[in-house]
Amino acid sequence: TGEISEDKLLWKLPKRTVSRSCPVKMGDRIYFIDDGAVLFGVNAKTGEIEVKDKKVGRSMFGSPVVSEDKIYVANNSGQVQTLRHSDKGIEVIAQTRLNDQSEIFGSFAVSNGRMFLPTNKALYCIGVKGAKVESDPLPKPPAEPAITDRTVAHIQLCPVELMLVAGQKTPEMQVRAYNAAGQYLKLLKDATITVEGGGEIGEGPTYTAPKEVGTGTATTLTAKWGELSSVVKARIFSSFPWKFDFEDKKIPLQWIGSAYRHQPSEVPDGGNGLVKISTIPRGTRSQGFIGQPSMHDYTIQGEFYALDTKNKVPTTKLPDMGLNAQRYTLVLEGSQQLKIRTWLSHDYRFLKSIPFEWNAKTWYVLKFRVENSGDKTVLKGKVWKRGDAEPEAWSIEGTDDMPNKSGSPGLFGNATDAEFYIDNIEVKGN
Structure with missing residues (x-):
């Protein structure tokens, strides 16, 4: 431990x-x-x-x-x-x-x-100009023990995880065999592979993702050889635009880092959404990603509603809640600040911050646009009360001269001080 x-x-x-x-x-x-x-x-x-x-x-x-x-x-x-x-x-x-x-x-x-x-x-x-560089030779790697056990104890379907777009076909997949010590033995040509959730297994073997996946889905591939099996998850994405209203009371299967930390729930003013819970000690501040890391030049929007209670006890503190785009975060902080930042652990690498007054028990719309422009990335965010007309002007803007050129859209939140609701997440290409 x-x-x-x-x-x-x-x-x-x-x-x-x-x-x-x-x-x-x-x-x-x-x-x-x-x-x-x-x-x-x-x-x-x-x-x-x-x-x-x-x-x-x-x-x-x-x-x-x-x-x-x-x-x-x-x-x-x-x-x-x-x-x-x-x-x-x-x-x-x-x-x-x-x-x-x-x-x-x-x-x-x-x-x-x-x-x-x-x-x-x-x-x-x-360094010293012209200095002679000396170094110790690399040590020899430990000798690989001889394989004495040829009994197959474990199989592995490779690639071990898949991230595909709708209709995409994988390269040839492999089923690898290992003994009880984890030593590689051979490829298993006679293993069978099946899929649950859509798509087809073809010659090779290969896997072709389904062409119609809505806003995205996930499927499960299972390789079997005798009594042994290996399971691979495939996350499958469609092209923008996306919209998630959570009326089915489910976290989308292709999202990662979101389940458990967020729970489907009825939301204030009716309908269903997600609640960022505060009952898990190591997950109250977290990020969840809903797309591929190669995505870029898009706008993400969502609706947020902060509670004024923690574990049903009244509190004057507010949570932090926001959106991720291309490895940047637009966050509405409980300290009455609106920020665009990069590195979650230390936001001084890139940070724009303005005062922004907001209240609990009110729905707010957050909108975050990222755009690559030459060797820079232009970042724009805005916040307004749900039901009001969207303002023409952006609330906060910034330009990163050392940009992140791609990254998954996603959610950010810190529910340590109070829980909050999320609804109607949308992502569109610029």
């Missing part, structure tokens, strides 16, 4: 917050840098602090890197330091600051005699 019980711990240091930066080990000492950019060294065997707090910046996101018996540290504010480790402690032997006011959220990478440092503005390559 990855969890270590208290009785198995060699040592433990309380009241230290090291949540972003990974430690490094030199000799018998482990060096940590906490979130406040304070470095300290700990005896790896005893847990005794041998190097007391040494400030190396104001905040730390990246990790220290060891190369040629030195430790290289780059803090968030752009300061770079080279440290020397010894039995007596640690000393700074060189330091500088990047002069472009950049922020550093990554770590040094060492390769072929050079050091690479990513910032929010550039990728730096540092």
Whole structure:
């Protein structure tokens, strides 16, 4: 499980917050840098602090890197330091600051005699011109054990997962045989393959997806050889436009990351939709994808309704709810902000934000358009109350100079503070 019980711990240091930066080990000492950019060294065997707090910046996101018996540290504010480790402690032997006011959220990478440092503005390559690169030879891979067991214990239908458009035919599929140790034995030419949900199995064997799939579907392929079987899911998509009203009280089969976190439900003002539930501890903030990662240049729209209760208890907090398009997110946040951002874990790579007042127990329409324009991507979002006329002007706009050129449409939500409803999701090509 990855969890270590208290009785198995060699040592433990309380009241230290090291949540972003990974430690490094030199000799018998482990060096940590906490979130406040304070470095300290700990005896790896005893847990005794041998190097007391040494400030190396104001905040730390990246990790220290060891190369040629030195430790290289780059803090968030752009300061770079080279440290020397010894039995007596640690000393700074060189330091500088990047002069472009950049922020550093990554770590040094060492390769072929050079050091690479990513910032929010550039990728730096540092090295000595004309330096001779030396490296240790790659170790030989472990010898593959001889196959002594020829009994087929497991079969695998390949590809192991399919994503197709309506009417698309796969390349030749294979049924592979393995023994109980997981060693590959042979291809099984006499296995049978059947399909449930539509489409046809042809010579080869190949699979051809059904031509008529509405807004999309999923089918199941099963290979059988004697008593053994292998199952593959095929997600099948149609061309735009799509519309999902959830009146059948089902999550579309071709969607991923959406079931369980969203439940079919009656929605306020009648009809059926989805509710983003708050009763799962690790799924209250999540994304779900409803298309293919190769999709681009489209507009997605949906209707959202936030509750003012959590587990039926009144709350003044609001959820975050929004739409994904081409690896960007348009999100209406409970903090009364409307944002377009990229990376969910840290939205500073690309972020546009404006104040936007909104209320619980009111239906809102969110509309998000992405368009590739040369070497940039143009992003536009708007929000209005359902029942009102759609405004002509976009509520928020942005242009990404380092664009994501493709990505699946989808849903985003954070129901930690309150649940919300979703209805009438539409996707159209621009």
